Amino acid sequence: MTTTEHTAPAAAGANPLKSAAERIALVRAGLDRLRAENQRLQADVERLTRERDDWCSGTALALKAQEQAEIERDAMRARIAMAERMAEAARTVIAAFDMASDNPLRVALAAWEASRG
DSSP states (O other): OOHHHHHHHHHTTOOHHHHHHHHHHHHHHHHHHHHHHHHHHHHHHHHHHHHHHHHHHHHHHHHHHHHHHHHHHHHHHHHHHHHHHHHHHHHHHHHHHHHTTTOHHHHHHHHHHHHTO
16 A cells, blocks of 8 residues: 555545444444334234234134034024924824814824825
């Protein structure tokens, strides 16, 4: 290095050590900002992950509730069909009793046949 290179920063009034320290401080400040931004982004990722998991849970619960409602609806339809068959059997018994009120065996036979569908 020549004498001019050593004296040029000093001649310009700049302290090379101070300048390096300032650059290091700027780099450290930049790193601190990046760390803070990274923490903020990590918190966002965790929040969004929780929201996604909650949504998925809610969706799963809704699907399960819908499935349960369908099962209950099918069971209700089966009960209604059974009640309709029983009502028809009762009508048959009543009709048979009216037609053969003097013969209890006919009434019993008609009821039995009606109960078999």
